[in-house]
Amino acid sequence: MKPGTWTKGYADLRPQKDAESRPMPLADMIAGSAVAAVLSNPRLPDNPIVDCNDAFIALTGYQRDEILGRNCRFLSGDKTEPWLSEALSAGVREKRPVMVEILNYKKDGTPFRNAVLVAPIFGEDGELEYFLGSQMEVEGPKEGTAHRATIAREKIDGLSPRQRAVLIAMAAGKLNKQIAYDLGLTERTIKMHRAAMFRALGVRTAADAVRMAIEAGY
Structure with a gap:
């Protein structure tokens, strides 16, 4: 075609x-x-x-x-x-x-x-x-596949356990309200963890964060 x-x-x-x-x-x-x-x-x-x-x-x-x-x-x-x-x-x-x-x-x-x-x-x-x-x-x-994966894993390893849990849930396709329910937190708290996680990863959007998580093997 x-x-x-x-x-x-x-x-x-x-x-x-x-x-x-x-x-x-x-x-x-x-x-x-x-x-x-x-x-x-x-x-x-x-x-x-x-x-x-x-x-x-x-x-x-x-x-x-x-x-x-x-x-x-x-x-x-x-x-x-x-x-x-x-x-x-x-x-x-x-x-x-x-x-x-x-x-x-x-x-x-x-x-x-x-x-x-x-x-x-x-x-x-x-x-x-x-x-x-x-x-x-x-x-x-x-x-560069292995290199991108290594960088992604290093950045994710630097997250707090809660930030990492939020990221993994995002990579699984869950939205804030679902993640809040699964983790027993408020949606506002999830948004705070998410914002801090974006800063730590150096990304601007959820799409970029999800891509990094998948590249790292999550």
């Missing part, structure tokens, strides 16, 4: 791209991140992207109205590794985090190696609501 082309009949499945279709306030999870990120909705046909950040636009060369409503596979092309695509699909089917380095294509056809993270986000009722997709261009197959 030529990179950037539509799957036959898919355009008819695109949701309306108005303010009501965007998962606010979850959009704040990715908006301020310097790392390319999207949110997709598995409750809609083919798990379409419902929000993306400016970094994703800059990375891929696509504009927002060319992105929303499409499955993330639209970045695939002729030489995209099918076994890695299947690994991502398996993570989605099984509602679990997965990270791979896969060959993708930008809008102009330029190939790039993409360190892709896909992680579930669950609602207060425990039902799957969205997927976070985080993308980072890397130099080559497995280039």
Whole structure:
């Protein structure tokens, strides 16, 4: 398939791209991140992207109205590794985090190696609501993977036990209210731990924190 082309009949499945279709306030999870990120909705046909950040636009060369409503596979092309695509699909089917380095294509056809993270986000009722997709261009197959994992583990090891517990829960797709219930704390306390954890990790958004946790093996 030529990179950037539509799957036959898919355009008819695109949701309306108005303010009501965007998962606010979850959009704040990715908006301020310097790392390319999207949110997709598995409750809609083919798990379409419902929000993306400016970094994703800059990375891929696509504009927002060319992105929303499409499955993330639209970045695939002729030489995209099918076994890695299947690994991502398996993570989605099984509602679990997965990270791979896969060959993708930008809008102009330029190939790039993409360190892709896909992680579930669950609602207060425990039902799957969205997927976070985080993308980072890397130099080559497995280039820097071990180094990024080591740095991530070192930073996470420096967290307090409570901060680490909050991060691990976030990486499992839980939101503040769920984490508060699980840890027997107030939601306000969770937000305080979360803010301190962001500072300690040197990240700005929940998406960045989750990516670091998955890179570290949590």
